[in-house]
Amino acid sequence: MPMIASLLCGLIFGAGLLISGMVQPTKVLGFLDIFGAWDPSLAVVMVAALAVSIPGFTLANGRSRPLLTARSIWPTKRDIDLPLIVGAALFGIGWGLVGLCPGPALESLATLSPGVFVFVVAMAAGMALHDFWQKLQPKLRNQAAVANADG
């Protein structure tokens, strides 16, 4: 059941991106281009999405558990830290270069466009690179500590 629910949610999400036009990089770039022929559509998409999700999440937060699984997994981080700031900044640059963010990029695989495939592979590589670098961090820190101890 959770799998079917998840599939259905993906389908509705995809329909939303499709109907709103947000799968089209030209539409997204039209919003981001505030110095050109500005298209405020993306702002309307966000406001409409939030008009549904704010009351919906308030309702979900008040429930002890989800309908189909044992427990909800809410994000736990609270601080506005350096990784959040740098990560969001880098993501914005990539988004602005092409007009694709992860949702529309994955959905656009359906068009079999070679450019989209290359983008998604590069995106996966970027994620893998980050995870690899994160795993390396404690090792690097330990090596530095050993080096310091030796000195």
Next chain:
Amino acid sequence: MANFTPLSAAIGGGLIGLSAVMLMLLTGRIAGISGIFGGLLDFDNDDKGWRIAFIAGLILAPLMAGWIGHAMPTPKLPASWIVIIAAGLLVGFGTRLGSGCTSGHGICGIARLSSRSIAATVIFMLTAIATVAVTRHVLGG
């Protein structure tokens, strides 16, 4: 504002919000696409079924639209492969480091009134606007 499409934007946005609420109410998960996709790449993560199902639904949507005569047009991308690859790398690395993208921070995070997500959304909007300003109006093209 000749390209402004408020009605379809409002309907589509409402559906995106509905999907995020349903995923949380039914399965207890955040509908953040970068997080859902990123979890697939993590070998230590054995919780992949629902992630694959969600992404399958996402890809199925335009296919189903095509069956009823509303085929999705092929997205218009930059001519340069280097730009496409660089953008993909930045989006992948940035969303992992910043723990989210337009959906996770912009829709779900703001709906939870998370200050982290509000900050992230403001930052990625600003750098994206700056990037478009530079590529379209400074460098031209």
